[in-house]
Amino acid sequence: MAVGKKRxxxxxxxxxxxxxxxxxxxxxxRELGDIExxxxxxxxxxxxxxxQTKSMWPDTFGLACCAIEMMSxxxxxxxxxxxxxxxxxSSPRQAxxxxxxxxxxxxxxxxxxxxxxxxxxxxxxxxxxxCASSGGMFNNYAILQxxxxxxxVDIYVPGCPPRPEGLMEGILRLHERVQAGVPSAYEVGGVAx
Amino acid sequence: MxxxxxxxxxxxxxxxxxxxxxxxTPRLAEACAFLRDDHGFDMxxxxxxxxxxxxxxxxxxxxxxxxxxxNLNRPMTQGLQALxxxxxxxxxxxxxxxAIRPGAPRVRVQVWLDEGEPVPSVVSVWxxxxxxxxxxxxxMGIPVEGHPFPERLIMDExxxxxxxxxxxxxxxxxxxxxxxx
Numbered sequence: 001m002a003v004g005k006k007r008x009x010x011x012x013x014x015x016x017x018x019x020x021x022x023x024x025x026x027x028x029x030r031e032l033g034d035i036e037x038x039x040x041x042x043x044x045x046x047x048x049x050x051x052q053t054k055s056m057w058p059d060t061f062g063l064a065c066c067a068i069e070m071m072s073x074x075x076x077x078x079x080x081x082x083x084x085x086x087x088x089x090s091s092p093r094q095a096x097x098x099x100x101x102x103x104x105x106x107x108x109x110x111x112x113x114x115x116x117x118x119x120x121x122x123x124x125x126x127x128x129x130x131c132a133s134s135g136g137m138f139n140n141y142a143i144l145q146x147x148x149x150x151x152x153v154d155i156y157v158p159g160c161p162p163r164p165e166g167l168m169e170g171i172l173r174l175h176e177r178v179q180a181g182v183p184s185a186y187e188v189g190g191v192a193x
Numbered sequence: 194m195x196x197x198x199x200x201x202x203x204x205x206x207x208x209x210x211x212x213x214x215x216x217x218t219p220r221l222a223e224a225c226a227f228l229r230d231d232h233g234f235d236m237x238x239x240x241x242x243x244x245x246x247x248x249x250x251x252x253x254x255x256x257x258x259x260x261x262x263x264n265l266n267r268p269m270t271q272g273l274q275a276l277x278x279x280x281x282x283x284x285x286x287x288x289x290x291x292a293i294r295p296g297a298p299r300v301r302v303q304v305w306l307d308e309g310e311p312v313p314s315v316v317s318v319w320x321x322x323x324x325x326x327x328x329x330x331x332x333m334g335i336p337v338e339g340h341p342f343p344e345r346l347i348m349d350e351x352x353x354x355x356x357x358x359x360x361x362x363x364x365x366x367x368x369x370x371x372x373x374x
Contacts, residue, residue, distance in 0.1 A: 106349055106352075107347075107349050138365075140364045141356055141362070142348070142356070
């Protein structure tokens with residue numbers, strides 16, 4: 001730091017070494033590492049997974065009573081807009097997440113398969129409630145016993161209906177899965193047999 | 194309510210404040226048109242089909258009582274009761290009619306059917322009968338003649354069987370509970 005040399009402050013930059021000349025390099029290197037993670041300077045896949053998680057738009061697919069709880073997480077009390085998901089898309093071609101909320105009748109199975117096929121990869125499916133997970137209380141001829149007979153499911157949320165916080169827990173676990181690098185269900189195994 | 198002039202009338206009963214008239218099946222559309230035009234029953238409220246398979250056999254229909262019903266307020270009326278009187282045929286199709294005028298009289302038109310016996314459509318009399326008759330075909334297997342669109346309403350188009358009949362199984366899957374054995 002000779003007299004004639006320009007200092008970082010002359011360039012308009014703040015440097016900790018200038019402010020704290022007693023700091024060793026290890027401290028600086030450690031803090032540089034923190035700055036890296038705060039700015040998201042990680043590998044490309046991690047960055048992509050992070051961005052997929054932070055704006056995973058659901059499809060407006062409310063079938064029955066669970067749809068009421070799905071609607072209520074958009075309200076201000078439970079507020080799914082905190083996670084960037086308040087934009088429910090009406091078209092499956094624009095949606096990332098299919099939340100099967102409600103019982104699936106035998107007649108509805110074909111349209112569900114069609115809508116799932118119209119979604120673009122990457123896509124995830126949450127089976128919300130007991131009826132979508134296993135047929136629920138309707139163990140009879142008219143209701144499809146679990147939607148994973150026709151489409152692959154990532155997360156099963158139990159409840160009849162699950163509270164909005166319960167669905168939120170399922171959505172957040174899906175976010176954790178995606179950020180950890182777990183592949184979507186369609187890549188893993190397809191539909192249940 | 195003087196309903197003696199309804200064409201095809203077989204019998205007229207009055208019970209619990211409700212009037213029920215039984216009509217001959219081939220003349221049903223004529224009787225319904227007569228009720229709508231001459232007696233003013235311009236609203237069809239409901240078409241309800243009932244399956245009486247096993248009626249009166251002990252333990253099959255599950256109803257033990259007299260023709261007047263069980264009296265829950267009279268002690269010791271459970272147990273050995275007379276089994277109910279047998280019904281004329283397996284299926285009964287009930288048309289609930291309402292006249293929209295002060296007093297709002299209601300009447301039930303009933304036809305009795307065997308399995309596979311068709312019933313004429315009343316869509317020409319009340320257009321609202323459309324879906325009720327499709328449901329009667331889908332759920333009970335009562336064929337309707339002259340219906341403009343005789344397809345299944347609730348189940349898939351290629352579904353076999355009629356789910357609400359007494360001999361149709363409940364369906365579903367066997368569920369193994371973790372608390373077993």
